[in-house]
């Protein structure tokens with residue numbers, strides 16, 4: 657089953673296909689997709705931080721800065737608009753099951769409480785995760801009366817081979 661969260665058409669096609677497969681409903685929808693496309697960019701240098709300084713002036717002078725503003729906009733769009741479409745598309749199936757659940761993987765970086773203590777850390781991603789958190793909290797309030805549970809999960813830092821040098825191991829998984 658393919659579902660590209662960037663495509664509203666793909667979300668709707670996947671929901672239609674799952675509806676055929678699961679006439680009695682879907683017990684749980686897990687939203688795992690997330691985008692962290694410019695992790696090293698801070699709000700002040702967002703959009704050009706990964707570029708060598710000698711190139712920055714040229715990029716700014718030529719207005720290429722908007723290329724990455726667009727990327728920021730796409731990240732937010734994915735979290736807010738497309739996850740709304742995702743939930744709406746699968747909600748009829750969730751409602752059909754006896755105790756439906758919506759579970760979304762977020763990040764501690766989206767914590768409003770902790771944000772001030774993590775300046776310049778994954779700024780764009782943090783905003784998009786905070787938006788996701790609010791989206792799911794609001795859905796949770798709306799669906800609670802129907803017996804549908806919602807959860808936002810921070811998985812902790814994941815030991816992904818492409819993020820860590822081979823010699824580095826996690827000692828305290830949380």
Ligand SMILES: NC(=O)c1ccc[n+]([C@@H]2O[C@H](COP(=O)([O-])OP(=O)(O)OC[C@H]3O[C@@H](n4cnc5c(N)ncnc54)[C@H](OP(=O)(O)O)[C@@H]3O)[C@@H](O)[C@H]2O)c1
Nearest residue numbers: 659660661662688689690691761762763764811812813814
């Ligand atoms: N890594 C961490 O330390 C960490 C910490 C906190 C939270 N998280 C969160 O955990 C979740 C998974 O992260 P990860 O580190 O496992 O990332 P990852 O290895 O890059 O995996 C991302 C997953 O999202 C899917 N995905 C990406 N774009 C998608 C799209 N447009 N439509 C549908 N699926 C899409 C990918 O599917 P394909 O493989 O098919 O592309 C992949 O399964 C994310 O929400 C992330 O923000 C990660």
